[in-house]
Amino acid sequence: MSRILVTGGAGRLGRSVVSALAEAGNEVVSIDRVRIDGLPARQIETDLLDTSATRTAFAEIAPDAVVHLAAIAVPGSLPDADIFDVNTRLLWSVLEASLAAGAGALLVASSPTVIGYGAPSGWQPAYLPLDEAHPVAPWNGYSASKVAIEEIIRMAVRRDGHRARFGVFRPCYVIAPEEWEGAPTQQGHTVAERLARPALSAVALFNYLDARDAGDFVVAWLARATEVPNGEVFFVAAPDALVDAPTPDALRELVPETAAAASALSGSDPVFSSARAERLLSWRARRTWRTELRRDSVPSAASHTDPIRPHAQEAPHA
Numbered sequence: 001m002s003r004i005l006v007t008g009g010a011g012r013l014g015r016s017v018v019s020a021l022a023e024a025g026n027e028v029v030s031i032d033r034v035r036i037d038g039l040p041a042r043q044i045e046t047d048l049l050d051t052s053a054t055r056t057a058f059a060e061i062a063p064d065a066v067v068h069l070a071a072i073a074v075p076g077s078l079p080d081a082d083i084f085d086v087n088t089r090l091l092w093s094v095l096e097a098s099l100a101a102g103a104g105a106l107l108v109a110s111s112p113t114v115i116g117y118g119a120p121s122g123w124q125p126a127y128l129p130l131d132e133a134h135p136v137a138p139w140n141g142y143s144a145s146k147v148a149i150e151e152i153i154r155m156a157v158r159r160d161g162h163r164a165r166f167g168v169f170r171p172c173y174v175i176a177p178e179e180w181e182g183a184p185t186q187q188g189h190t191v192a193e194r195l196a197r198p199a200l201s202a203v204a205l206f207n208y209l210d211a212r213d214a215g216d217f218v219v220a221w222l223a224r225a226t227e228v229p230n231g232e233v234f235f236v237a238a239p240d241a242l243v244d245a246p247t248p249d250a251l252r253e254l255v256p257e258t259a260a261a262a263s264a265l266s267g268s269d270p271v272f273s274s275a276r277a278e279r280l281l282s283w284r285a286r287r288t289w290r291t292e293l294r295r296d297s298v299p300s301a302a303s304h305t306d307p308i309r310p311h312a313q314e315a316p317h318a
Helices: 012-023 051-061 080-100 141-160 177-181 191-196 211-224 247-254 256-262 275-281
Strands: 003-007 027-032 042-045 065-068 105-109 165-171 232-236
Touching: 003 012, 003 051, 003 080, 012 027, 012 211, 051 080, 065 080, 065 211, 080 105, 080 141, 105 141, 105 211, 141 165, 165 211, 211 232, 211 275, 232 275, 247 256
Parallel strands: 003 027, 003 065, 027 042, 065 105, 105 165, 165 232
Antiparallel strands: none
16 A cells, blocks of 8 residues: 555545545545545645645655645636746645655646647647647746646656656546536536537637546556656546537637648547557546536537637646
8 A cells, every 4th residue: 555645635636536546545645725525535734835834744644656736727817927936836845845755756737738729829739639749838827837847847857866756747627527417617617518619618629537537547657657757748638529529620610720730630539649648557538528428418419600719728627
């Protein structure tokens, strides 16, 4: 049994990650600013921006590995400078506390938004599907903070790779289990509404991920952290697109800047590729909107001429 510390364990993504780790037989400790009922973990309330308190808590827990999910997760929820400051300081605090406590592995959540889709001045993919080799082009404080976080982890590999394993994952738009039953998503509408009004999902290039599959990814990475390149980055996405139409057709209609590259996709192909995770970790998302969405909430005929046009970038997780 390993002792795994999860920051942000009470969040939408964190709850499923904690559950997956516990189900895999690990002792799990969640550090968050709040406690929630029913979480299969020891829960500690700590402000991770307090570096001294963070070091003390990590030293007391003595984790074998750390999964860092805590962050301001919604672009625009604070001024860009504040989001960048908080998210990067959180990582520095967790990184140094993890190393001081002797943790052998640190997995950090980044975001697909580092790619730069939705930029007000325009964005065009170099190719599709998007993979980890695609150039990043952050355009707000949130996505810039995630690029910085990835660079800090690369620095940590060079500085501390002889004593710890590091990894980064970019979970797509996270859908919690209750949201398949009709609970509001992070943006306030339901999954069924995202399907009925595809422009709602087009702003994120129809990407999504069941939170439980994200938990399974974390378990898979921890099991093979010593076998994959230190500091490796992974896209983590569902195996299809969150749209009730062929992906290339939906892209051409609602995200015209992708039209030139859309022909590389077919059917319900996802825009974001998780091939690296499948190749290196034998991980593949098992849940899709077709298998998980409550059937009586599925629209009978999704409108693909929705007048709402993509206009804002969305956060992938919380």
